[in-house]
Amino acid sequence: MIIGIDLGTTNSACAVFRDGAPMLIPNRLGQTLTPSAVSLDESGEILVGLAARERQANHPEVTATAFKRYMGTKRTTKLGGKMYSAEALSALVLRSLKEDAEVFLGEPVTEAVITVPAYFNDQQRKATHRAGELAGLRVERLINEPTAAALAYGIHHLDREARFFVFDLGGGTFDVSIVEIFEGVIEVRASTGDNQLGGEDFNEVLITMMRERFAGEWGNAVRDDRLYQRIREQAERARRTMSTAPSATMRVMWGETPYEMEVQTTAFEVAAAPLVERLREPVLRALRDSELRPEGLSDIILIGGATRMPLVRRAVARMFGRFPNATVNPDEAVALGAAVQAGLKARDAALKEVVVTDVCPYSLGVNISRAIPGGGFEHGIFAPILERNTVIPASRVHSFVTLADNQPDVLFGIYQGEARLVRDNVEIGKTRVKVPRGPAGQRIDVRFSYDVSGLLEVDILVEQSGERTSLVINDDQAGDDESIAQRREALAALKTHPRDDALNRAALARGEKLYENFLGEERAHIDWLIAEFQRAIEGQDPRTVEHAREAFHTALDRIEGERFL
Structure with a gap:
């Protein structure tokens, strides 16, 4: 049995997809929300949930709350003489939810989809996955909280096209996402947030x-x-x-x-x-990244208990020039959406026509050095390869060159973040590649391929020697060697540069032919059209390339006339 779990800062909840719909699972007290709290009683027994939270005020030395904020860090909490990491405390909450679900469902629960803030970095996601394992769960997928909320809302609106904004302000984190629904597809266009605002x-x-x-x-x-x-x-x-x-x-x-x-x-x-002012920047960034204006949105959905505050609702209304949708239960949507994702994982018949896509919430790239005018080099520069809010799965390749003559090797650090300098981003891996001795300027191609479960595959090709190096970074460590191999195989299909795609090559060939056939202003215009299409191809975004190819053919049709094939 697989369930969906919303592991929250203040409260947690779990749900299951059953009889064609997600449903919340009550805990042993009959409540659907379980406080994310852990305490020790006088006998040293561990308490989880409401009983633990009620001890916070009078027994703070043996009670822990809001530990989700420290996931992926070295911070520990001392309870009764023993030190607990945030992931260990989270594991106790997850185990309690698992046990409650087993009682309610009447069967063992072995797997789960667990939600995380969209802006959780690699270390925080890995810590969440480890917490699930410590709780005795196989974590099938980590899903971004606003994506889960979008699933809960969007599953009832698949019969219409819509774009909506998910505004998720919980107890400890703030996330926003822009989601589009079309032809049974629920596609996340952009996600961003603030992990220290709630x-x-x-x-x-x-x-x-x-x-x-x-x-x-x-x-x-x-x-x-x-x-x-x-x-x-x-x-x-x-x-x-x-x-x-x-x-x-x-x-x-x-x-x-x-x-x-x-x-x-x-x-x-x-x-x-x-604090209200800090809500603005993530909203503006998401709109910029998705290239949408507020008036292009069908709905603004509020998620998270903190959105009940009138000052937050007024701020949202001012940002978008309209009142947000208040019909969604802000405490339940994320858990229900996680259950929908669990249903998709279990291949529930009621969801067979539903397709869900997500985005990479952080930019992923490598460290480089750059020549400074007048001599010398600036080191530790971040070079993004997969930029934030790229629809995943995705694969992109960038080329770099050596800086020095007879340079024996190159050390590539793999980083996650948005800062210009890698020291301000999160290092998630590194690898060293050998380079044949020779003059500076030897080309090295670095390809990043990333899937929805957080598998990042880094492929490096040294052009002169033909030597290839591969590095696999598994964001949530989900799955055994066989499942990881299957995911890598699926990514392999993406590892073709758009310039090598047959449709794009045919389009460019048509443009070159017309360039030869026309003169004067038409020839100059065709040259400009070819350059614009090539620029889109070099951007390597499949959706952009497809739209650019359609526009390219439309423009050529106006010059040549309609194609007969």
């Missing part, structure tokens, strides 16, 4: 307000973790209250004294304005 940050605004209000009374105790957790609990309650009320009251008992502070919603919104 409901917890808005809670911190309220925590700071209360700490400052009672700084004199609390003195040094203001830094006490027990006090902090009590304020944090009240901040969460107050933030939720202010989603529907003009004010909220935060009450904390410290020592023998009760402390109370009323917060006006307007004051909170003023203090939180810098």
